[in-house]
Amino acid sequence: MAPVETTARRASAGVLRRRWITAGLTLLLLAIVILVDRTSLGDGPLGILFGIGVLRFTLRAAVPLIFGALSGILCERSGIINIGIEGMMLAGAFGAFAVKSHTGQLPLPLSLALSTLSACAMGSAMGYLHALLSIRFRMNQIISGTAIIVLATGLSTYLFDPDWLSRGKFSDIAIPVLARIPVIGEVLFTNGLLTYLALAMAIALHFLLFRSRWGLRTRAIGEHPRAADTMGVNVNRWRYINTTIGGAVAALGGAFLVLEAVGQFKESMTAGRGFISLAAMIFGNWSPLGALGASTLFGYTQALQNQLLLSGITRVPRFFISMLPYVTTIVVLASVVGRTRAPAAEGEVYETE
Amino acid sequence: MADPLDQRTRFSRWLVRLAHPLVSPALALVTAFAVGAVTMLLSGDNPLTAYWGLLQGAFGGLDALSRTLRTATPYILTGLSVAFAFKAGLFNIGASGQFLMGTAASVAVGVLVKGVPAFIHLPLALLAGFAGGALWGAIPGVLKVWRGAHEVITTIMLNYIASLFTSWLVYAGGTQGQQPGPLSDPAAAAQGISQTGTILPTAKLPELLPDVLTRVHWGLVIALVAVPVIWWILKRSTFGFEVRTVGENMSAARYAGMRVNWTIVLSMAIAGGLAGLAGTVECLGLHGRFAPEFTGSAGFEGITVALLGRTEPVGVLLSAVFMGGLYGGAAKMQFESGVRSEIIQVVQALVLVMVAAPELVRVVYRMRARRSEEDTAESKLATGWGG
Numbered sequence: 001m002a003p004v005e006t007t008a009r010r011a012s013a014g015v016l017r018r019r020w021i022t023a024g025l026t027l028l029l030l031a032i033v034i035l036v037d038r039t040s041l042g043d044g045p046l047g048i049l050f051g052i053g054v055l056r057f058t059l060r061a062a063v064p065l066i067f068g069a070l071s072g073i074l075c076e077r078s079g080i081i082n083i084g085i086e087g088m089m090l091a092g093a094f095g096a097f098a099v100k101s102h103t104g105q106l107p108l109p110l111s112l113a114l115s116t117l118s119a120c121a122m123g124s125a126m127g128y129l130h131a132l133l134s135i136r137f138r139m140n141q142i143i144s145g146t147a148i149i150v151l152a153t154g155l156s157t158y159l160f161d162p163d164w165l166s167r168g169k170f171s172d173i174a175i176p177v178l179a180r181i182p183v184i185g186e187v188l189f190t191n192g193l194l195t196y197l198a199l200a201m202a203i204a205l206h207f208l209l210f211r212s213r214w215g216l217r218t219r220a221i222g223e224h225p226r227a228a229d230t231m232g233v234n235v236n237r238w239r240y241i242n243t244t245i246g247g248a249v250a251a252l253g254g255a256f257l258v259l260e261a262v263g264q265f266k267e268s269m270t271a272g273r274g275f276i277s278l279a280a281m282i283f284g285n286w287s288p289l290g291a292l293g294a295s296t297l298f299g300y301t302q303a304l305q306n307q308l309l310l311s312g313i314t315r316v317p318r319f320f321i322s323m324l325p326y327v328t329t330i331v332v333l334a335s336v337v338g339r340t341r342a343p344a345a346e347g348e349v350y351e352t353e
Numbered sequence: 354m355a356d357p358l359d360q361r362t363r364f365s366r367w368l369v370r371l372a373h374p375l376v377s378p379a380l381a382l383v384t385a386f387a388v389g390a391v392t393m394l395l396s397g398d399n400p401l402t403a404y405w406g407l408l409q410g411a412f413g414g415l416d417a418l419s420r421t422l423r424t425a426t427p428y429i430l431t432g433l434s435v436a437f438a439f440k441a442g443l444f445n446i447g448a449s450g451q452f453l454m455g456t457a458a459s460v461a462v463g464v465l466v467k468g469v470p471a472f473i474h475l476p477l478a479l480l481a482g483f484a485g486g487a488l489w490g491a492i493p494g495v496l497k498v499w500r501g502a503h504e505v506i507t508t509i510m511l512n513y514i515a516s517l518f519t520s521w522l523v524y525a526g527g528t529q530g531q532q533p534g535p536l537s538d539p540a541a542a543a544q545g546i547s548q549t550g551t552i553l554p555t556a557k558l559p560e561l562l563p564d565v566l567t568r569v570h571w572g573l574v575i576a577l578v579a580v581p582v583i584w585w586i587l588k589r590s591t592f593g594f595e596v597r598t599v600g601e602n603m604s605a606a607r608y609a610g611m612r613v614n615w616t617i618v619l620s621m622a623i624a625g626g627l628a629g630l631a632g633t634v635e636c637l638g639l640h641g642r643f644a645p646e647f648t649g650s651a652g653f654e655g656i657t658v659a660l661l662g663r664t665e666p667v668g669v670l671l672s673a674v675f676m677g678g679l680y681g682g683a684a685k686m687q688f689e690s691g692v693r694s695e696i697i698q699v700v701q702a703l704v705l706v707m708v709a710a711p712e713l714v715r716v717v718y719r720m721r722a723r724r725s726e727e728d729t730a731e732s733k734l735a736t737g738w739g740g
Contacts, residue, residue, distance in 0.1 A: 139706075150705055317524070326511075
């Protein structure tokens with residue numbers, strides 16, 4: 001009894017300490033950003049590192065990663081590895097664009113809503129296919145995910161018509177009162193709808209995963225499916241449901257790219273974001289809020305890359321600056337060894353006895 | 354007491370055993386093409402003219418055959434690359450990055466090393482290509498054993514990094530005073546074209562049969578030699594035994610006193626070297642220079658090739674020729690039937706799905722599961738994030 005208790009207490013002390021450190025760092029960062037924004041400090045390189053511009057871009061770059069990482073969490077917490085996020089995201093982007101470019105005559109909000117729904121439909125189809133291949137047909141989940149990527153790339157390139165045009169995007173909505181908070185208001189509360197959705201979803205999913213009955217079931221079938229089965233949870237049914245929803249969530253990341261960020265579809269436009277969000281999921285230790293933080297960090301590297309290129313402040317060739325997000329991903333992935341733990345039953349086929 | 358009936362069953366059993374490894378992939382291919390046809394029908398294309406054009410473009414005449422072999426050459430090597438890593442339980446999605454790094458290394462030798470005879474220059478360039486890919490492949494291996502970073506993510510990230518790095522190497526320079534890359538050809542750069550100079554004749558891979566096959570080069574022979582070599586390493590050498598043991602049961606390998614970490618790093622290096630060699634023969638034999646348009650997509654194709662070939666070297670050879678026909682014939686198909694050649698990518702994805710899920714094919718054709726089929730190559734692949 002005693003050792004168990006001490007471990008539990010030590011763990012909670014560790015969690016507490018980590019929360020204090022996070023809070024402290026956030027405050028420190030906030031202080032720096034306000035100083036940079038309000039004083040002449042922001043004119044030099046500090047403006048590039050901590051200016052409003054880079055922070056706004058950070059969030060924009062982070063949104064697809066947040067959706068991707070949440071998709072990964074939904075699948076993997078229930079025991080299905082999802083390498084195919086990249087493909088689901090691309091399918092979502094294509095689905096959104098296909099409908100957007102054909103509903104130009106409809107009022108913009110309706111057309112945007114339909115496009116978002118279409119993205120989700122494409123994504124859930126991909127998610128369902130992944131679940132079907134890995135559960136029903138017992139395909140190795142890593143290969144199934146790769147097949148999803150190849151399929152999404154192939155289909156979106158084959159069906160894509162360069163003549164399709166899409167007009168209008170989700171525009172920024174300033175949330176009353178909150179948007180007037182200096183710095184924070186400008187960065188967090190003046191955004192498009194899908195950005196708010198990403199932030200809200202991360203918080204909601206965190207709560208659901210650790211506090212709701214669905215969350216307990218999901219975690220149980222990802223950790224110890226046999227035990228969950230004994231308790232009457234239908235393991236494979238929940239795996240199907242979670243993976244299908246996960247596909248839709250990843251597709252929202254693609255919808256964001258088309259409907260809020262770029263406004264157009266390009267072949268292979270996801271450019272590795274699906275894989276970076278997998279790294280964000282691992283770095284965030286399979287927790288939605290952790291993934292939110294990790295996605296923000298990766299988003300920051302993309303924003304920084306962008307700012308460095310735009311400002312022309314450095315003589316380093318642009319190719320090396322563009323490597324920043326990818327190198328960071330590798331470094332982060334290599335540095336979290338032993339500090340994170342994947343769901344125990346991940347990647348294994350579950351069969352009732 | 355030779356019973357004729359017994360004789361016949363024995364013969365048919367032998368026939369079944371010989372044909373058996375081919376049945377499942379063949380059915381997988383048929384199904385993939387059928388689903389591809391449905392996709393074409395749904396988007397208003399005629400699958401029959403498309404497939405007929407594809408067949409003509411792939412195997413109809415010497416020109417088509419040359420194109421198929423030319424396309425298949427790098428596929429054989431990238432397929433071997435992915436298959437080799439598979440045997441060690443590793444999923445190498447990084448072949449395209451290794452392809453690019455190998456290409457860059459070999460082209461650097463081919464362009465910069467001057468005044469040496471061909472019998473030194475050419476092997477040197479080939480060796481550089483292998484080494485470039487091997488080093489790039491070893492990185493994810495090291496990261497895996499040392500830091501537990503999963504190779505799927507690290508190899509993908511290294512693909513992007515390799516693509517940016519090689520683009521920089523040949524970068525023509527910019528209007529705002531950006532320096533040209535170290536391998537960029539000044540004459541081309543003056544016109545704003547990013548590419549290397551031409552590889553010196555002493556480092557070129559000559560054409561194989563210039564009178565019969567168009568532009569099929571000695572790279573094909575190198576790839577064909579690599580097949581038995583890799584087979585020998587995997588099946589006959591001590592190291593190959595270690596690779597397979599690590600791939601099938603890592604803890605057993607560790608318990609048996611094998612150097613698991615070393616095996617993983619070396620397997621990734623060999624896989625990377627093979628992919629690097631693929632890019633090398635492509636540039637030394639076909640393009641004669643390097644430009645960023647050579648994306649190393651053969652690296653990604655290698656995954657399908659390896660799985661379709663059941664991760665066996667001979668299977669890889671067969672499936673590489675098949676994939677070479679698919680991609681080699683695609684342009685002819687588009688020309689003949691007006692169907693966009695991108696449909697090939699869809700067919701390829703379907704092939705991948707059908708091949709990697711033998712259970713799926715079994716259900717479609719109502720086949721009974723065989724004990725031996727349970728043990729497919731991919732079931733040995735890691736199922737988690739490890740570390």
